[in-house]
Amino acid sequence: MAFDFGVFCKNTLDGEVVDHCFSAIFGLAQNADPSYLDWLMKAWAWTLAVAGLSLVIALILGVLMGTLRTIPPNSILNKSLVRLSTAWVELFRNIPILVQVFLWYHVIPAFVLPLKALPSYCLVSIALGFFTSARIAEQVRAGIQALPSGQASAAIALGFTTSQSYRFVILPMALRIVIPPLTSESMNLVKNSSVAFAVSVPELTLFAMQAQEETSRGVEIYLAVTLLYALTAFSVNRVMALIERRTRVPGFIVSNDASLAH
Amino acid sequence: MVAAALLFGAVNAYAASPTLDKMKSSGAVTMGVRESSIPMSYTTGDSRFDGYHVEVCRMILADIKSNLGLSTLRINYQPVTSQNRVPLVQNGTVDIECGTTTNNANRAKDVGFANTLYVEEVRIAVKANSGINSISQLAGKKVATTTGTTSVQLLRKHEKANGVNFDEVFGKDHADSFLLLESGRADAFVMDGSILAGNIANSKNPKDFKIVGEVLATEPIAIMVPRNDPEFKAAVNAAIAKIVANGSMPKLWDKWFLKPIPPKNAVVGLELSPATKNAWANLNDRPAEDYAKK
Numbered sequence: 119m120a121f122d123f124g125v126f127c128k129n130t131l132d133g134e135v136v137d138h139c140f141s142a143i144f145g146l147a148q149n150a151d152p153s154y155l156d157w158l159m160k161a162w163a164w165t166l167a168v169a170g171l172s173l174v175i176a177l178i179l180g181v182l183m184g185t186l187r188t189i190p191p192n193s194i195l196n197k198s199l200v201r202l203s204t205a206w207v208e209l210f211r212n213i214p215i216l217v218q219v220f221l222w223y224h225v226i227p228a229f230v231l232p233l234k235a236l237p238s239y240c241l242v243s244i245a246l247g248f249f250t251s252a253r254i255a256e257q258v259r260a261g262i263q264a265l266p267s268g269q270a271s272a273a274i275a276l277g278f279t280t281s282q283s284y285r286f287v288i289l290p291m292a293l294r295i296v297i298p299p300l301t302s303e304s305m306n307l308v309k310n311s312s313v314a315f316a317v318s319v320p321e322l323t324l325f326a327m328q329a330q331e332e333t334s335r336g337v338e339i340y341l342a343v344t345l346l347y348a349l350t351a352f353s354v355n356r357v358m359a360l361i362e363r364r365t366r367v368p369g370f371i372v373s374n375d376a377s378l379a380h
Numbered sequence: 381m382v383a384a385a386l387l388f389g390a391v392n393a394y395a396a397s398p399t400l401d402k403m404k405s406s407g408a409v410t411m412g413v414r415e416s417s418i419p420m421s422y423t424t425g426d427s428r429f430d431g432y433h434v435e436v437c438r439m440i441l442a443d444i445k446s447n448l449g450l451s452t453l454r455i456n457y458q459p460v461t462s463q464n465r466v467p468l469v470q471n472g473t474v475d476i477e478c479g480t481t482t483n484n485a486n487r488a489k490d491v492g493f494a495n496t497l498y499v500e501e502v503r504i505a506v507k508a509n510s511g512i513n514s515i516s517q518l519a520g521k522k523v524a525t526t527t528g529t530t531s532v533q534l535l536r537k538h539e540k541a542n543g544v545n546f547d548e549v550f551g552k553d554h555a556d557s558f559l560l561l562e563s564g565r566a567d568a569f570v571m572d573g574s575i576l577a578g579n580i581a582n583s584k585n586p587k588d589f590k591i592v593g594e595v596l597a598t599e600p601i602a603i604m605v606p607r608n609d610p611e612f613k614a615a616v617n618a619a620i621a622k623i624v625a626n627g628s629m630p631k632l633w634d635k636w637f638l639k640p641i642p643p644k645n646a647v648v649g650l651e652l653s654p655a656t657k658n659a660w661a662n663l664n665d666r667p668a669e670d671y672a673k674k
Binding site: 130131132151224228238315316318320324327328330331332333334336 | 462463466486487489490524527528529530532533536537540548549550551552556559560563565
């Protein structure tokens with residue numbers, strides 16, 4: 119099968135070859151008609167924007183909900199917070215992501231009118247962020263429960279309040295433990311962002327479906343899109359690996375480096 | 381009779397047609413159909429398929445069957461999608477595709493097209509009370525269209541050429557695009573006239589919507605056949621010529637576009653356009669590019 123990657127240097131209006139592939143973005147050529155490569159880059163930017171915004175939402179809510187699931191239920195307030203966080207996790211991880219995206223886009227704005235004014239990429243990011251936060255919450259909970267119970271007891275013995283012991287003792291250790299599953303979850307988020315095409319965010323998947331119809335060069339288009347998704351997810355992986363190395367406490371987590379072990 | 385005799389002779393003379401050979405030896409043919417392209421080609425439930433193009437194809441295959449001298453010809457229906465229809469015809473899984481495929485120069489590199497029997501006009505659907513009557517009134521409005529269709533490119537060209545700026549919103553399929561219009565997420569839905577009419581006919585309140593404005597583009601929708609099989613294509617075109625000559629086409633139009641059709645007995649309500657009438661009068665397989673030049 120012969121590949122023809124020249125399709126990316128054609129313009130999106132009439133399929134003529136443009137002078138510079140990056141004509142529109144960098145203003146290299148006088149013609150303002152964007153090429154398929156320009157469009158691909160723009161679509162990639164949308165994918166990054168949706169994935170980035172949802173990652174912020176997912177991390178904040180995930181750590182919050184995961185922590186709340188483990189607090190001691192010793193008062194009415196604490197009990198209701200535990201219930202709330204449990205309900206959160208069960209609600210958002212039991213509904214398929216595509217259905218959640220449609221709920222946020224078509225159904226919820228019908229009841230909560232201000233949401234109608236939000237652009238679709240915000241609504242998709244909320245849907246993706248909430249969905250992923252439920253999964254991150256479970257990982258954070260597992261990380262907290264993996265700590266020896268003596269750590270929490272020691273924090274109380276030192277006179278820390280519950281919030282102080284979480285802030286200074288439990289969370290700093292638990293969050294280090296959960297970095298590897300968090301890495302997978304962040305990479306999943308990049309890939310899950312492809313559902314945004316369903317509510318008209320012009321991201322990579324939408325580009326692929328539309329451009330292959332216009333150019334009939336589906337193989338080349340899908341190869342390029344695959345490469346960008348893989349590249350994005352792998353970059354997330356490398357950034358997380360860097361964070362994992364930088365934040366490691368020597369001797370705490372069993373390491374491959376024998377000299378660091380107890 | 382003369383035409384039939386000529387065709388019969390032609391088929392025998394060029395026995396090298398792979399598709400006709402396959403039909404002769406297996407007594408079966410695979411027809412590519414769409415599942416929800418009402419009223420062109422769609423399922424009526426229980427793996428049954430019907431529609432304007434499907435019925436035309438059945439007539440064509442009946443004609444070929446009698447020319448081949450077969451006593452029976454079993455038709456296997458193979459549902460296809462926009463993404464897989466061209467590859468399935470290319471690799472021989474589907475012998476004849478009777479859906480809603482635009483005949484264009486790009487596709488003609490991979491597959492063959494029979495003579496056009498339906499010319500699609502791209503139109504605008506709006507809410508009946510919106511006050512929008514033409515494309516120039518769409519400035520600053522949200523315009524919905526479906527991902528993976530030629531209408532997206534068409535809108536882009538139109539925007540560029542006429543300087544009318546509008547926001548595009550994309551549905552993932554026609555039902556989604558129509559939902560965008562219905563729920564107020566979009567002010568207009570630009571798509572093939574038959575799809576607009578079909579979606580409106582099947583909506584909760586068909587009276588709330590109307591099709592307005594100028595024709596944005598005309599595209600020939602044609603029956604797809606394998607590219608490397610000119611004898612089969614000639615046989616299909618000969619059958620089409622017969623069907624047109626005996627006056628079946630206006631009756632078929634009436635049946636599928638203006639009368640209640642199964643399964644819901646809804647009426648599509650799309651009048652026969654001059655472009656389609658012209659295609660019947662001057663049978664041809666010209667691609668969409670030729671229509672654009674006019």
